Structure formats: structure tokens, C-alpha cells
Amino acid sequence: MTTTRPAGPAAGPRDVVGTGQAACHHGEILQGVFLDERRRACHALVTLPMNGPGARAAFLRRPDDGPDAVSVTPPGRAKARAAALLAVRECAALREEEPCGGELRLSGDIPVGLGMGSSTSDVIATVRAVADSYRLRLAPGTIARLAVRAEGACDPLMLGPGPLLFAQRQGRVLEALGTALPPAVVVGCALGGGAPVDTLSLPARTADDRELARYERLRRMLRTAVADADPALLGRVSTASARLGQRTLHHPEFETLTAIADRTGATGVQIAHSGNVAGLLFDPRTPGLDRRMRRCARALHSDGMTPTVTFTTDASAGPATGLTTDVTTDPAPTSRSEDPSHGRPHLRGRRPTGPDTPRRRPRLPAL
Structure with missing residues (x-):
């Protein structure tokens, strides 16, 4: 935990500062x-973790302010403010x-609207920063709630980073x-020209008994893939999951993406089910991988389909890197903190303001 104070108005003698961070992901492997354990149908997903970028938060707790007196910088981050309260x-x-108010400051460079978990990263970093200001470390289940x-x-x-089927x-x-x-x-890579996707505007996914059987089969297959x-x-x-997701997302590039995967020897494709980020998966042991x-x-x-980053599913490997036509598969390894709240961003550029307000088009390092 840290007592470093963020830039801005000076803290008073009773004010306390806490900080927190959170990573992002590269869409989903399965959604x-x-x-569930009671045989009830529920929406769930398995994310594709990624070493960077991330969201950072600093919370200046002001014990003399009322509990609703929480300001947010940049403005418009309604979900993060709700998380702080x-x-x-x-x-x-x-x-x-007694609960009190404070000032929340967010920073980071996660592209917004691509399906990389930008709003969740903001929220998790915020909760961790507030807890840090109280000199507490909340359990992951509490943060999720x-x-x-x-x-x-x-x-x-x-x-x-471990693979979880998460509701x-x-x-x-x-x-x-x-x-x-x-x-x-x-x-x-980025589909749709990298334009953001309004997740809330997407139709709710439903499943009859036949569809449930398909998803349960993919669940068993993924369980085997992990074990082996x-x-x-x-x-x-991931390809089967992305194809099922096409009924909602309707990416016009989907067939082209899978054709490129076939031509280049990729094992499959993955697509964010709530955005435009996508990836082609390669077996690292494939001859002629570079x-x-x-x-x-x-x-x-x-x-x-602009190439963006290359990374591995190995959580201990180096961060995602900008992709060029001279791409290699052996980035310099970096250590990863045992506490996922202390990750660090690795993609350049500043994140535009707020998941709840209009922004400029998100950017990832491009070819």
C-alpha cells in the first residue's frame, strides 16, 4: 500500500490517499x-488475459465530506464513481x-469500446484505491460483488489470470x-475500423435446450484443452464461440478472418463478444512460426483489419507489444507482481475520457 498523494488540491491533515490498478484482457475465448451448479441457465464467459495495458486510480479520502461528495477526474466516469461510493x-x-466523500482520479490507456474490459478495469482500480485509502485489501469476491x-x-x-468460467x-x-x-x-487486430461498440445496445443472448447443449460441449472441450x-x-x-457470437455481432470480416487463420496455420480465432478486438491464435511450437x-x-x-498487438497466453511472459511485419515471438520477459492490482500499462498513448461519455476513436499500436 502507498501514501503517495496524487497531483491536484493539497490534502488536509485528515485526508488519506489510496491507489489501485487493474489489468485488461483481449476479449473472450468463450462466451x-x-x-450452473443448480442446472440453471446463466450467461458466463472465459476471458483471454493480457499483460497490459491497465487502469490506475487514486482516491483522496476526505473524512469531513459527506458520503455522496465524490468527484471524478476525468469527468463522466459514472461507473467508476458508482464503484467509489x-x-x-x-x-x-x-x-x-461513517462513510465520507473524496476525489477519484483515473488514468490509463485501455482502448475503450473494443471489448477489452475498460470499464471493469476502471471499476476494479477504483475499488482497490478506495480500500487502500482505508488500509484494507478487499477479497476478490467482494470486489466482484x-x-x-x-x-x-x-x-x-x-x-x-487463471481461466475461469465466470457469470x-x-x-x-x-x-x-x-x-x-x-x-x-x-x-x-481490430475489426470494424476500430470503432467502439455500445455493449448495452446489443440484443440479449438467449439459448434454447439445443443451444445450451452446444455451449456445454464447448465448456467440456475447453476443460480438456486446459488439462492437456x-x-x-x-x-x-474460441473459433466456435466466435462463430456463435456472429448471430449477435455480425462482423462482416469474420469469414475473411477465419480464412487468414486457415492460410497461415493458426489454430483458431477469438473475438471480443462485446467489441471489435480480435485475435488469431498460433501454437508456439508450430514450425516457421515467425x-x-x-x-x-x-x-x-x-x-x-489493422494488426495491433502480439502477446502470449503465458501470464509470466512479457507485455503485449506493437506488431510489425518483423514480429518475433520471443519478447523480453518481465516479472509480474503476485498482486494483480500492481500491474502496469504497456501500450502507449493516453486513454480518452470516460466509458460513459463520447470519446475519440480508440487506438492500439498499429502496423
């Missing part, structure tokens, strides 16, 4: 409707104190699939 009440109750209350649904970014509208884990996803190298560390089976699952990835990057570029 759909699944059965909830977290203050949670932490104040744990400390047996507050995140769902703040934004209606959340990604499992507070739970670490995003309930903030709970349906199944821990294992310790790590199978090894894969991901060549990222099988990147080929991982690619089959050459295949260069061909992939050129093909994506020529077909208007």
Missing part, C-alpha cells in the same frame, strides 16, 4: 449461456466508521478450468 460504504463499515453493482456486469479481472452478471465463478490456458501466441495444454483444441473452442505470423500480419493489413 455464452451455461448451466459503494466501496466507501463497504470499507467504512469494515472500519466501523461491488463491480457488478456498479456496472451491471463485469469481467473476472479481479481474480487473476459476469452475477459476479461469481461457475467453474475454475485450471491454472493456465494452453500455450498460444496471439496476433491481435492443447493449443489446437483451444483454437477450435514467418507465419508475418504472413498473418500482412494479410490482416491488406484486408483492412
Whole structure:
């Protein structure tokens, strides 16, 4: 925990500052409707974790201010402000104190609207910063509960990099699939010209018994892929999930993307089910991998799907890096903190203001 004060108005003698961070992801490997332990159908997903970028938050707690006196910089971050109000009440109750107001400052460079968990990252970083100002560390389950209350649904970014089937509208884990996803190298790209997607405008996904059976089969396949560390089976699952998602997202580039995957020897494709970020998955043991990835990057570029980043599913590997036609698959490794709240962003550029306000078009490092 830290007592470093953010830039801005000077803190008073009783004011306390806390900080927090949160990572992002690169969309989903699997998303759909699944059965929980009571055989009830519920929406759930498995995210594709990514080492960077991230959201950072600093919360200047002012004990003399009322509990609703919370300001946010940049303005318009309504979900983060809601998370701050909830977290203050949670932490104040744990400390047996009266809730108070404060100032929340957010920064980071997660592209917004691409399906990389930008709003959840804001919310998690905010909750961690508020807790830090109370000198508390909240359990991941508590953070998930507050995140769902703040934004209606959340990604499992507070739970670490292990693959989880996570009910995003309930903030709970349906199944821990294992310790790590199978090894894969991901060549990222942006669909739809990189335009943001309004997740709330998408129709709700439904599933009859036949669809439930399909999703449960993919769940079993992913469980096997994780157990066997099988990147080929991982690619089959993610491609099948992305194809099912086409009924909602209707990406015109989908068939072209899968054709590029076939031509370059990728094991499959993955697409954010609430955005325009996508990736092609490669088995790191594939002969001529560097050459295949260069061909992939050129093909994506020529077909208007801007290559963005390359990274691996290995959580201990280096951060996502800007992709060029000279892409390699051996980035310099960096250590990762045991506490996921202390990650650091790795993509350049400033994040535009607020998931709840109009922004400029999001940018990822491009070819």
C-alpha cells in the first residue's frame, strides 16, 4: 500500500490517499449461456488475459465530506464513481466508521469500446484505491460483488489470470478450468475500423435446450484443452464461440478472418463478444512460426483489419507489444507482481475520457 498523494488540491491533515490498478484482457475465448451448479441457465464467459495495458486510480479520502461528495477526474466516469461510493460504504463499515466523500482520479490507456474490459478495469482500480485509502485489501469476491453493482456486469479481472468460467452478471465463478490456458501466441487486430461498440445496445443472448447443449460441449472441450495444454483444441473452442457470437455481432470480416487463420496455420480465432478486438491464435511450437505470423500480419493489413498487438497466453511472459511485419515471438520477459492490482500499462498513448461519455476513436499500436 502507498501514501503517495496524487497531483491536484493539497490534502488536509485528515485526508488519506489510496491507489489501485487493474489489468485488461483481449476479449473472450468463450462466451455464452451455461448451466450452473443448480442446472440453471446463466450467461458466463472465459476471458483471454493480457499483460497490459491497465487502469490506475487514486482516491483522496476526505473524512469531513459527506458520503455522496465524490468527484471524478476525468469527468463522466459514472461507473467508476458508482464503484467509489459503494466501496466507501463497504470499507467504512469494515472500519466501523461513517462513510465520507473524496476525489477519484483515473488514468490509463485501455482502448475503450473494443471489448477489452475498460470499464471493469476502471471499476476494479477504483475499488482497490478506495480500500487502500482505508488500509484494507478487499477479497476478490467482494470486489466482484461491488463491480457488478456498479456496472451491471463485469469481467473476472479481479481474480487473476487463471481461466475461469465466470457469470459476469452475477459476479461469481461457475467453474475454475485450471491454472493456465494452453500455450498460444496471439496476433491481435481490430475489426470494424476500430470503432467502439455500445455493449448495452446489443440484443440479449438467449439459448434454447439445443443451444445450451452446444455451449456445454464447448465448456467440456475447453476443460480438456486446459488439462492437456492443447493449443489446437483451444483454437477450435474460441473459433466456435466466435462463430456463435456472429448471430449477435455480425462482423462482416469474420469469414475473411477465419480464412487468414486457415492460410497461415493458426489454430483458431477469438473475438471480443462485446467489441471489435480480435485475435488469431498460433501454437508456439508450430514450425516457421515467425514467418507465419508475418504472413498473418500482412494479410490482416491488406484486408483492412489493422494488426495491433502480439502477446502470449503465458501470464509470466512479457507485455503485449506493437506488431510489425518483423514480429518475433520471443519478447523480453518481465516479472509480474503476485498482486494483480500492481500491474502496469504497456501500450502507449493516453486513454480518452470516460466509458460513459463520447470519446475519440480508440487506438492500439498499429502496423
